[in-house]
Amino acid sequence: MTQFVFLGGFSVMQPDPGLIFWTTVIFLLVWVVLGRTAFRPIQESLKKRDADIQHALDEAKRAREEIGKMQSQNELLLKEAQEQRTAIIKEAKEIREATIKRAEEEAKVKVQAMIAEAKTDVEHMRLELKTSIKNELGNMALDIAEKLVRKELKSNTENMELAQKLVEEIKFN
Amino acid sequence: MSNKPIIRIALTLFISILGMNLAWANEEETPGKYDPVGTVMNHISDANEFHIWKGVHIPLPCFLYAPGEPTKKWTFLSSGKFEHGHKAIDRYVINHGRVNRIADASFPMGEVHIEGVHGKEEMQLVKGKEKEVEVFYAHYQGKEYKLEKPSTLDGGMMGGGITSFYDFSITKNVFTMMLAALLLILIFSSVRNGYRKNEGKAPSGIQSFFEPFFVFIRDEVAKPNIGLKHYERFMPFILTLFFFILFCNLLGLMPFFPGGANVTGNLAVTFVLAVFAFVITNINGNRHYWQHIFWMPGIPAWVKTILTPVEVLGLVIKPFSLMIRLFANISAGHIIILSLIGLIFVFGENGTSFGGGVVGAIVGGAFTAFMNLIELLVAFLQAFVFSMLTASYIGAAVEDGHHDHHDEAHHAH
Numbered sequence: 001m002t003q004f005v006f007l008g009g010f011s012v013m014q015p016d017p018g019l020i021f022w023t024t025v026i027f028l029l030v031w032v033v034l035g036r037t038a039f040r041p042i043q044e045s046l047k048k049r050d051a052d053i054q055h056a057l058d059e060a061k062r063a064r065e066e067i068g069k070m071q072s073q074n075e076l077l078l079k080e081a082q083e084q085r086t087a088i089i090k091e092a093k094e095i096r097e098a099t100i101k102r103a104e105e106e107a108k109v110k111v112q113a114m115i116a117e118a119k120t121d122v123e124h125m126r127l128e129l130k131t132s133i134k135n136e137l138g139n140m141a142l143d144i145a146e147k148l149v150r151k152e153l154k155s156n157t158e159n160m161e162l163a164q165k166l167v168e169e170i171k172f173n
Numbered sequence: 174m175s176n177k178p179i180i181r182i183a184l185t186l187f188i189s190i191l192g193m194n195l196a197w198a199n200e201e202e203t204p205g206k207y208d209p210v211g212t213v214m215n216h217i218s219d220a221n222e223f224h225i226w227k228g229v230h231i232p233l234p235c236f237l238y239a240p241g242e243p244t245k246k247w248t249f250l251s252s253g254k255f256e257h258g259h260k261a262i263d264r265y266v267i268n269h270g271r272v273n274r275i276a277d278a279s280f281p282m283g284e285v286h287i288e289g290v291h292g293k294e295e296m297q298l299v300k301g302k303e304k305e306v307e308v309f310y311a312h313y314q315g316k317e318y319k320l321e322k323p324s325t326l327d328g329g330m331m332g333g334g335i336t337s338f339y340d341f342s343i344t345k346n347v348f349t350m351m352l353a354a355l356l357l358i359l360i361f362s363s364v365r366n367g368y369r370k371n372e373g374k375a376p377s378g379i380q381s382f383f384e385p386f387f388v389f390i391r392d393e394v395a396k397p398n399i400g401l402k403h404y405e406r407f408m409p410f411i412l413t414l415f416f417f418i419l420f421c422n423l424l425g426l427m428p429f430f431p432g433g434a435n436v437t438g439n440l441a442v443t444f445v446l447a448v449f450a451f452v453i454t455n456i457n458g459n460r461h462y463w464q465h466i467f468w469m470p471g472i473p474a475w476v477k478t479i480l481t482p483v484e485v486l487g488l489v490i491k492p493f494s495l496m497i498r499l500f501a502n503i504s505a506g507h508i509i510i511l512s513l514i515g516l517i518f519v520f521g522e523n524g525t526s527f528g529g530g531v532v533g534a535i536v537g538g539a540f541t542a543f544m545n546l547i548e549l550l551v552a553f554l555q556a557f558v559f560s561m562l563t564a565s566y567i568g569a570a571v572e573d574g575h576h577d578h579h580d581e582a583h584h585a586h
Binding site: 010012020023024026031033040043045049 | 214217218219236271322323324325326327331332333339340341342343344346350351354357358361362364365368369372373384387388391405408409410412413416417435438440441442444445446500504
């Protein structure tokens with residue numbers, strides 16, 4: 001019984017030409033149709049997507065690097081700017097100080113000049129005043145002398161003493 | 174703990190209903206002894222009709238070719254026309270779901286009503302030995318006419334051989350393969366459209382379901398076995414092998430129409446797949462590959478005289494192993510599941526023992542559920558193994574000649 005089944009009845013081990021023919025046809029059909037319309041396009045799409053993802057990753061990395069580079073550049077610029085600022089401030093300070101100093105000096109010189117001028121003016125005026133006073137005094141003395149002479153020349157000595165006294169008074173003034 | 178009696182009652186009720194149904198169903202069957210081996214063999218065999226349940230069949234188209242017939246070599250008809258063994262058309266009858274032919278020229282052509290088809294055990298010469306073989310006869314007008322099975326290409330080694338006709342019908346297996354092909358084309362068109370629609374975007378829907386399979390075959394099967402230089406042009410073939418085998422396996426696991434056909438558990442199917450693998454491997458074989466087969470470099474001449482026949486045999490043995498591995502795994506799975514289901518009828522003594530039927534239902538049901546899960550794994554595993562080994566054979570054929578020198582350097586990196 002078992003003998004017959006495994007030799008005569010095990011039909012799955014007897015290759016049927018019809019089944020071979022149909023399997024070949026169907027497999028070829030699936031291979032050609034799916035290969036052309038599905039598997040190759042899918043493969044290309046996957047490949048393209050892989051490449052796209054890799055490209056995007058590379059791009060992101062590059063961008064990050066660039067940003068890092070730019071940041072350091074910015075920092076450098078900032079530092080430079082700061083340095084420039086301090087330099088400018090320093091220079092400005094120096095200029096200010098120098099200006100002030102110069103102004104002060106100029107002022108001093110002017111003041112001194114003015115003082116000197118004033119002094120000379122004063123001196124001049126004093127001299128003028130002195131001269132005019134002297135003139136005035138001279139005139140007055142002459143007047144006095146005239147008056148004295150006109151009045152009477154009673155005693156010469158007395159007159160002389162008086163005149164002397166007057167002259168000395170004028171001198172003291 | 175409190176729900177234990179409820180479970181017990183429910184289980185008893187369920188089992189008794191199941192058992193009664195089976196007992197009742199079996200009484201309806203022919204009261205002959207249950208033949209487990211015959212039933213299993215009949216289920217895993219190819220057929221010209223889909224058996225749904227007793228008395229209900231889905232007919233399939235038959236394309237029959239009888240080269241010895243002088244007038245009508247080709248016969249085209251639906252298997253439903255045979256009326257389940259009660260009608261002969263152009264000397265063809267249906268016997269256990271398969272078209273057979275009455276070789277006797279005295280039997281009339283055209284549509285003829287017959288009394289039926291019956292088997293007899295006879296002594297016959299098989300492989301030079303007398304063996305008991307079941308031979309079927311058609312009964313017509315009180316006479317017996319011997320039936321011939323369709324031709325098979327085993328040369329009598331497996332009990333078949335060339336007979337008076339060839340069966341090019343859309344059988345159960347062919348129908349299932351066509352269904353698998355249709356499903357594959359529909360599904361992968363949709364997947365392909367997904368790639369068009371979602372270009373530059375993440376995959377969605379059915380596309381994201383199949384992408385892992387695709388990427389797995391590419392990265393784990395094609396790339397490591399064939400190599401980065403050549404793998405792309407073999408991808409469609411490897412993918413077709415994988416998905417075709419997988420879909421046929423999975424359809425075979427479905428216990429109801431349109432599944433249940435033992436497609437990849439049929440030697441003819443795995444033979445064709447293996448031949449494709451063999452042809453693709455060897456037409457792409459480079460000088461280096463053939464040199465390694467016929468005149469292996471770097472070994473003494475006397476070793477070559479031993480090695481060359483081994484390598485030449487290996488050319489055939491490799492695809493042969495592919496053929497046998499897939500066939501044996503899938504057939505074995507079907508046989509085990511059918512045997513476990515058969516336990517119900519064996520323990521129930523074909524409907525006479527109620528208790529035995531109940532025990533059979535429990536044991537058979539539990540084991541079948543378990544086996545189905547294993548078979549699901551096997552369905553994927555065998556599809557993977559077939560495509561992986563094919564990829565490795567192709568890889569050996571297209572390998573670069575100077576590979577050996579670069580090999581170590583490549584691995585070092």
